[in-house]
Amino acid sequence: MPNPMPNAADKAALKAIAATVIQTCPSLQDAARQVASDLLIKYQIHGLDPDQVYFHRFDASQSSSKAFTGWEHVHATPTSSMTLTQLVIHRFRVTDQDNADLLDVYGGFYTAGPDARTFDERNEVRLHGNDVLKDFWSIDFSALYDAQLNAFWNTSGSDFRTLAKCNFLIKALQARDKRQLSGEDFQFVTQAAIGPLTWPVSLPMLQTSHPCPDSVRTLDIAGYAATNVLRFVMPQGRQILYLPGNSDAFHVLESATDLHFWILQRMNTPAARETFLAHFSLADRQQINANLGDLMNRLVATWGRYDHSLINQDNRAVSGDAFTWLSDSTRTAMFAEASLSLTSNGDLRKKLWIGYLSAGVKVFGPMAVVGWPIALPVIGASIANMGLNIDQAVNGKTAAERKAGIVGAVLSGIDMLFNLLVLKGPGSLTEVGPEVDAAEAAEMADLTDKVGTPMGGPQPSIATPLIEDTPRPVIPPSWQANELLDGITPVSEPGKFQGIYLLDSNPSTAILMDDTAYYVRYEADINGSGHWAVIDPEHPHGFTRSIPVRLNPEGEWEAMPRAGLAGGGKPSALAGSSSRSPLTALPASQYDVPAPLKAHLEEGAAGLNDEALRDFYDSLNEFDAFRDFKVIRKRLYHDALDFFSTLRLPVRPPVPALAADATAEEIIEKILEHARGLVIGESHTAIGSKQWLIENMQLLASKQVKSLYMEHLLTDFHQAALDEFFRTGNMPQKLETYLKALDVGNMTDPLERYTFLELVKEARKQGIHVQAIDCMASYRLNGMDLPAGNNTARQKMMNYFARLMIRADQSARGAHKWVALMGNSHSNTFDGVAGVSELEEAIGIRVEDVAEGTSRGIEVDPGRILPLGGTAHDRSALVRGDLRLQIETPWTAHTMTEFETLLPRHGMYSLKQQPNLTFIVHRSRSRELVRTVIETDGKRFYIERPGWPSVSGKRYPSMKALLQALDDMGMQLGGWSKPL
Structure with a gap:
């Protein structure tokens, strides 16, 4: 029996409801601005x-x-x-x-x-001050704003609750598809908050109430209760947090210890703390910030003792319907914030105005976040995108623009939810086709006319490219305009002249870029469009000397990347760089994203738009670059399956016999004597694999190794930047950012010496070219609809594509020796899938990090069983190379049990990494293990531990220098006796 189709009328009605609620939700700042505007008009x-x-x-x-x-x-x-x-x-x-x-x-x-x-x-x-004072008495703004709040909640309270439920389900689906929630987690939270789900979603289902079980709780910290956070407590102590408005709305914490640490992370830096505290009332935010030092000291001290009594002291269960609670709690918070921020006429002579009396409401900062910025995250607004920084002025124009953006984001989520026909399995949803579009459009137009509310926001701009295909030209210093632009305002209206200064001179147009003035002219192209270009003031009419510029999404001018003039002119060189002869560019493969689509897929390539990557989701727009991408991805998948189904492997080179203590030179010489290449297999968090390559890159180059093939790097989005870096020595900023993100995400060397970034730099230094062996289609498999039991799609797709790229590189640049770095499930045969070593007549070495004094050197790989995921339902599998090389590193302890063994004596310490954080773990005088966060002020490292006065609060230029200071005060690095 076919699945029922989504109800177009329900979808259109919900979108109209969302637009109305968002546009009419009051804001203290907006209301005050309107009163102020009316006063000006009155006079x-x-x-x-x-x-x-x-x-x-x-x-x-x-x-x-x-x-x-x-x-x-x-x-x-x-x-x-x-x-x-x-x-x-x-x-x-x-x-x-x-x-x-x-x-x-x-x-x-x-x-x-x-x-x-x-x-x-x-x-x-x-204006006369005494006239304005009298007007304020007659207006009584406190009563006026209170009436606006009452009108909104009386009219839209039930609709707000419906949208809160809709947003919860949307975020749960997105978290499930990102694997942030397992299938079981998804079932648990939706069953607890919503009850049994039926597909497709309907408006009556979203409007229905469901009594919560005892497993749905609130969140509180040291007695401060969050106003819009739901906490789902599973029978074994596992907890799932729902934080509406966060970029990742769901967080799974395995234990009370993990929850405690998660809260410490959110409270540790100003930006993270501001986002987290947006889930608390204004009064609590002020109290927390006023007593931040004491609260953090207590949180850190209790965490170090595994005492979690500060977290969820109240442990209050949500009674009744979860979304009614969210709605009521939000309403209460809005009225409480207004009461705290304003003083009525009746209170005026009872106390000084709160802005001058209380240290809690200082310099009017929190006024910008009272009202809709607190309410709308519950129904789908992003806290980060609303710009809740209390130091940031919010005027009427930006508030209106933000609301328009929120409308667009919420409507997009509703589209996604109502396009789903049925939930099939983890990461797999069936979605509706375009047949409901006409009915929906008609319903939407009718409802929009009735409510009279603008529905659309500004059209989303094309994402800034993750990696530029070519570098940006450097504008010569002599091209700076001898023109003062102070007191002149650039054109602000959208169009050809937006951002341009119009001058009474020749040249008559200029821009301000990086705080420097430049003359520009508009250059049309053969397609009828055109661009602005910086010109040489000495030759303003010359046609061969100009540098194209553009306004970026932030409204700032920047030089446009370009490969050169269409007529064959040479590309601009980057200032201050040494250069090499250009490489022969490899032709684009059939699996690379076509050039016209790249700008539309940058976010997806960077892993920032998982929703659009899902096979079972379609925007239903006439043009959708992700739709074309998924065709490419599916083609690569089927081609890889066909390839492996008929594969006949080439004859392998012999695995050389090596002494356990063989030197790197002996290893490289004996392997490359018969093999075409050397494949290093690693766990991506490992240090030893990258250390071995970096320390032996010069040796590899001396043995005529010409290429380093790397997983994670994409031919269609990174290769042009890699080639440019190899040629000029200047790494494009976005390539550097991407490599740093790889290091942060994989928690590589905390001393930042043996990382993906440093590996690419060292290869270039030694004249070894880095070639990507992934593409977007082989790397971004998020949401790909795969047959049940197909657990090796990534291995097949990447290995097949890597084989194609290695052979293309060898063909285009001549046969040569090479080395590769990739995960140990790709380097050699894994789960029956031939690895790159077997496919390309190479030898694979699996590199392991081990503690000092335990290395067995190099030997035939006995293999190792490794878990392949983070949940109890994930499987384990054997990884094995031709050879195993064990490298001693200082940072092999990861669990607290391992630190107990590593640090037996008082004064011993080591480092522990968590995502985006590094800790010093030390054995205290009381024999406890104590953790101290290593902080940074941008470029320098420091710790705050008053008991260590010789180092506490002092800034060090590197992590290594900080650790040396610990050694100088008599502490000892556990498990490592060599110099760092």
């Missing part, structure tokens, strides 16, 4: 933004016959300042009520900010 003041009108106070004044108020302030610095919008929120001081006649003497409204130094008739706004 016949037009064309001014209330966010750019300032009320300044001074401690002195001079009379002036020219000033509207009769007073001016020359060479003066305001004692306090706020915008008119902020003044609506905070109102005047209680002492001003009885001294209103002095407001014009010691204060005034101006268009100039507090740094202007002179405030007179030239920058004043014609």
